[in-house]
Amino acid sequence: MDPAFLGVFLPVVLGFALCVKWGKKERAVTVEVGGELGITKRNHRFQKPVEKPWEGANTLFDLFEQACKMHPKQKFLGTRKLIKKELEPSSDGRTFEKLTLGSYVWISYEEAYEQVCRFASGIVALGHQKGEKCAIFSETRAEWLIALQGCFRHNFSVVTVYASLGEEALVHSLNETEVTTVICDRKQMNKILALGDRLQTVKRVIYMLDSEEKHEPLSIRPPTSWMVTSFEEVKSLGQNSLVQPDLPSAENIAVIMYTSGSTGLPKGVLMTHGNMVATIAGVSKVIPDLGLDDVYLAYLPLAHVLELAAECAMCASGVGIGYGTPLTLTDTSNKIKKGSKGDASELGPTLLTAVPAILDRVRDGVRKTVDSKGGISKKLFDIAYKRRLAAIEGSWFGAWGLEKLLWDALVFKKIKAVLGGHVRGMLSGGAPLSGDTQRFINICMGTPIGQGYGLTETCAGATFSEWDDLTVGRVGPPIPSCYVKLIDCEEGGYRIADSPMPRGEIVIGGPTVTPGYFKNQAKTDEVYKVDETGMRWFYTGDIGQFHPDGCLEIIDRKKDIVKLQHGEYVSLGKVEAALIVSPYVDNVMMHADPFHSYAIALVVPSEQALKGFAHAKGIQFESFDDLCNRDEAMKEVLQSLHKIGKTAHLQNFELPAKVKLLSQPWTPESGLVTAALKLKRENLRKKFDEDLKKLYA
Structure with a gap:
């Protein structure tokens, strides 16, 4: 047979065979856990839930400390330097802030550990005592993670608050948890100071400055009883008065995470170190070859459990984390000065996490650019897209092998460059991802995109689609650290006896399930249950169905069903x-x-x-x-x-x-x-x- 023919034919056959294999692969098994009538699944590779990635890693601080000892010289936290900030007028008369940003400046795992130890000693020297709570109220940045681990070093529980949270929700969160120390960026500090007379327990405010910011006088006078100091000053104080650590255990509360909530005031979810470590253990076993060659782009809110779990998982594996923002993510993002690089172009990440709304914007942006060019460029894109779509969906006649490489070089290379050109995998979570967007990312970015499903109440951990699963609309099998069960939902007409697939309310059990809500026992008792085996379950209110291979699909929400x-x-x-x-x-x-x-x-x-x-x-x-x-x-x-x-x-x-x-x-x-x-x-x-x-x- 002609070798040239084999060179084209064999990749097609092998690729198609793999598609067929991927579509039929068993990903979860049915197992009975507890006495309640339902269908329960676990990851097919594990007999029982995985609780930690390795022996001795019982807490989030254990994971951090061990990673720093294993990879001391490895780059860890990267931040871009601000070169210029200017205002530009728009066509409608408004002005917009535009930034010119430089390259990433990195600190190593060893340097990060030193900063954590100094910060931890510094907040103790300021007067923060055992049993008191710290709050972090800031946009995502390197100091956020350093402050978090600094608090963990002395077993201080951390209250996380979205930087976008409204005044009422912010006051409620800080007062309900009786926070005494608030760690914030300079922008959020003004909000805290303005609310000073309504915050009942705050005594100390520690503010973070960007490298180019100056220690300017406070524009709002704080209450006379408050101590206001900078992040750098706290680290300097700690360097001069180092304190021995008081390390947490797996059962201790690591984070009280206030959900942004779709109704009413936010609820504080109690998350133990053991809960979070279990999620990280489960996710780390699903993402292939996570390690030192990877670079992760961090830009989602760290006060959201999805981003917090992702960054802690990256840290545990020795991955470098480069920080950005949604408004500076790409070369065409709103705050990026025309002609300068966005975060993704400068960093060249291999991994990133996104919510569907952001991926939808990436898709729409590329399509608008293609449509505006028109002509031969649009025709080439349309042909390439259809050919690759056919291949991904298993057609013998789609673009495989050499043809795939050709389309990548001619059409998709420039699109991949939008996110730096090196992305090997993405995680989407926080909401359902449309099949159209998922396919667009698969084809144009040339990368698998794993959908995850979980909630703050389960430390983000529930299911995760494996990267060799090319189907759309599903969120994968249970991660190795939990069980997922369906029970009948009579009000929506969803039953586990339904054909062709069992349907019902999703219930999650195992070590990722949190203790409950802070100072809200009634709501805790409503949605958390413990079965006769002692396993804790969370009733999500989401409706799902199990596919024959064990993967879960989210199909509804109990609260969203209207008659x-x-x-x-x-x-x-x-x-x-x-x-x-x-x-x-x-x-x-x-x-x-x-x-x-x-x-x-x-x-x-x-x-x-x-x-x-x-x-x-x-x-x-x-x-x-x-x-x-x-x-x-x-x-x-x-x-x-x-x-x-x-x-x-x-x-x-x-x-x-x-x-x-x-x-x-x-x-x-x-x-x-x-x-x-x-x-x-x-x-x-x-x-x-x-x-x-x-x-x-």
Whole structure:
């Protein structure tokens, strides 16, 4: 046989065979645990939950200390230098801050350990005592992790607070936990000082400065009883008065994490060192070859359990962590000066974590760029995309072998460069990832993207899709450190006896399940249960189904199921996940109630897409807000939603009958979405109550 023919034919056959094999691989097994009727799964490779990555690693501080001893000279924490900050005007008269950032400056594991020891001794010297709690209220940065481990060195529990949390939630979190020391960045310090008379127990504020910031006088005078000092001063104080550590045990509370919550005031989840270590042990066994050659890009909120667990897992494996921000992530990000590099381009990460909303933006940004170029560039992209999509979905006639390499070189290389060009794997969590976006990342970035499922109450740990699993819409089998069970959900009509797959409420058990909520025993008793074997279970309120190979798919949320006037059930979250794919949609919230026979929707439209439609149709408008109120625009968006909905096999009653277009984006700062960009449904309903009433009028 012709060798040239073999060179093309064999990769095709082998690739196809692997696809078939991957699709049929067993990933979890059924096992009975506890007496409650249900279907329980565990990872097929482990007989019982894994509680720690290795012997002697019982706490988060153990993991950190051992990593520092194993990899003392390895680069650990990287931060970019700020070269220039300037204001630039936009076409609508507003001004935006633009940054020119330099290369990453690194400290090693050895240097980080030294800084942690100094900071730990410094906060003790300031007067922070055993039993008191510290809070970290800051954007994600290297000092955040140093402060965290410094607190752990003396067994101080840490209260984590989102930097985007509103005033009421912030005051509630700090007062409820009786925090005495707040560690914050300079921006958040002004919020703390402004709330000084409402914070009942705070005594000390430690603020972090960027390298280029100066020790300027405080713009707001703190209460006279407070001690306000800088992060560097605390480390210097500790260097001159080193204190022996008082190390925690696995049962001690490491973090009280306040969820951003979709309703009401946030709840503080109690997380032990053992809970977090179990999650890290489970995830580390799933991600292949995690180690010294990897570089992780950190930019999501460290106050979110997904990012905290990810960074602790990276640390345990000796990975370098380079810090960035969502607004400086790529070369075209909002705060990056044109012509200078974004964080991903400068760092060249091999690993990163993302929430679906950010991946959707990456997808939309690339597609808009391709569409704007048009011509031969767009035709090449469309052909390459279809050929690679066919291959990934198992077709013999897709682009394999040499053809794949050709398309990578001609089309996808530039797209990969958006995230630095070296990414070998991504983790998506925090919300469901659309199949369209998952395939886009697989093809254009040339990398597997593992979907994870978990909650703050389970330390992010529940399931994780293995990187050789090319299916979409699933969140994988249980990680090795927990069990996942389905039980009947009568109100939604989901039962474990359903065919072709068992369906029901998802319940998670094992060492990742946390003790409960801080000072909220009633809510703890409602959603946490202990079975007759002593295993602790958390009732998530999410609805899932098990595929034959043991992988879980999230299909609904108990709180999102609404019964319409004529008896049909609408799952708001399921419909939103389908409609977000529309090119006209940046964000969407479905709304329904039992007093009407149809659903409606609030939509934040894509400004570029909607203006493009208006220009093509010759529609005159004075501003984007004006365009959003035009009947032609609303009709076009509604038609797009119905088309997308039909493609996603939604029923007519599930589709919005009317829409309201809103020109202002929903941000964590506005209190309309969480830090993980999930909808705060009750807040949205309250804010747009009049608009919803008009749609039903």
